[in-house]
Amino acid sequence: MTADARELAAGVFEGDRRAVARAITRVEAEGPSAASMVRAVHGRTGRGYLVGVTGAPGVGKSTLVDRLTGVLRSRGRTVGIVAVDPSSPFSGGAVLGDRVRMQAHAGDDGVFVRSMASRGRLGGLSRATADAVLVLDAAGFDVIVIETVGVGQAEVEISRAADVTLVVTMPGGGDGVQALKAGVMEIADVFVVNKADHAGADRTAAEIEAVLRLNEYGPADWRPPVLRTRASEGGGVEEVAGAVDRFRARGGDGAARRRRARVQARVRELVSRRFLEHAEHAALEPGGFDRVVDEVADTVIDPYTAAERILDLAVRGAAAGARGPGSRREAG
Numbered sequence: 001m002t003a004d005a006r007e008l009a010a011g012v013f014e015g016d017r018r019a020v021a022r023a024i025t026r027v028e029a030e031g032p033s034a035a036s037m038v039r040a041v042h043g044r045t046g047r048g049y050l051v052g053v054t055g056a057p058g059v060g061k062s063t064l065v066d067r068l069t070g071v072l073r074s075r076g077r078t079v080g081i082v083a084v085d086p087s088s089p090f091s092g093g094a095v096l097g098d099r100v101r102m103q104a105h106a107g108d109d110g111v112f113v114r115s116m117a118s119r120g121r122l123g124g125l126s127r128a129t130a131d132a133v134l135v136l137d138a139a140g141f142d143v144i145v146i147e148t149v150g151v152g153q154a155e156v157e158i159s160r161a162a163d164v165t166l167v168v169t170m171p172g173g174g175d176g177v178q179a180l181k182a183g184v185m186e187i188a189d190v191f192v193v194n195k196a197d198h199a200g201a202d203r204t205a206a207e208i209e210a211v212l213r214l215n216e217y218g219p220a221d222w223r224p225p226v227l228r229t230r231a232s233e234g235g236g237v238e239e240v241a242g243a244v245d246r247f248r249a250r251g252g253d254g255a256a257r258r259r260r261a262r263v264q265a266r267v268r269e270l271v272s273r274r275f276l277e278h279a280e281h282a283a284l285e286p287g288g289f290d291r292v293v294d295e296v297a298d299t300v301i302d303p304y305t306a307a308e309r310i311l312d313l314a315v316r317g318a319a320a321g322a323r324g325p326g327s328r329r330e331a332g
């Protein structure tokens, strides 16, 4: 951990907004400074409650998050928000839109909003988002909201990583349930049918209820409620906050298990990434990885043999590195 990161972390622990912003910028970047930053703050994490909000573009997630933030603030809770700006062409203006909406909380030290762009770097997005959440957690925010568009697997994964997941939809075209992408239905702890001022909200809610009756989604001790909101006026948002509280307050070890699954997934992901980096760039001689790939492309060897060979070389290289310095690149 660098002295630099430690100093920044001290600012984060005090809730210094500039330090929080700079720390998030660090974790957004790929490379050793992100790891160093996380190392510096991680001991202070684990207290914030993580609320994932996902749904198709334009259903009103940001509007809902804004209103929910208002409700939480009125109860004295502080709120950190990470909004993942999708690479989807539907939502080009999301970042600006979020900023404008969040003006309602401008000047409120109890609210911190950060937008992250997913464009062109889906691979590192979930890591960067998870690390930004850790920074906000270490800064002492009571609730941390993660808004993602439920379009890609990475975005869905990000929401799944929360303590509670809200799936937002809206009435439309009589295909409310079809509009929920496969994989999104399963992760919802709370369903929100927003834009309930539009026609068809009751029908959409009924369709979701019907699907829920036929399937065993989510934790065994919890039946996901289907709530209707009019986020632009704040209608129904108190009920959403209430559902989150009830989910949080329920007994059992569900919350601990989810948390454990979350950190397990993170550690696994980091190990795979690091291992691949090591195999590609450090364990084999320069160009070695590409040469193995060439052999597969030329059908000299098959992909399984290639993987075995690389694994073998990488593990042997790592073992040699563990015995003495100099034979392997230092990991960040």
Ligand SMILES: Nc1nc2c(ncn2[C@@H]2O[C@H](COP(=O)(O)OP(=O)(O)OP(=O)(O)O)[C@@H](O)[C@H]2O)c(=O)[nH]1
Residues within 6 Å of the ligand: 055, 056, 057, 058, 059, 060, 061, 062, 063, 064, 090, 091, 094, 097, 149, 194, 195, 196, 197, 198, 229, 230, 231, 232, 233
């Ligand atoms: N009629 C109606 N419009 C709403 C409601 N909630 C949000 N909107 C509008 O729907 C539009 C999209 O709202 P956003 O909150 O930006 O939706 P989003 O899901 O965050 O959108 P992306 O982040 O771009 O995916 C905006 O014009 C909102 O004003 C509602 O309850 N009723």
Ligand SMILES: [Mg+2]
Residues within 6 Å of the ligand: 061, 062, 063, 083, 094, 098, 147
């Ligand atoms: Mg939004």
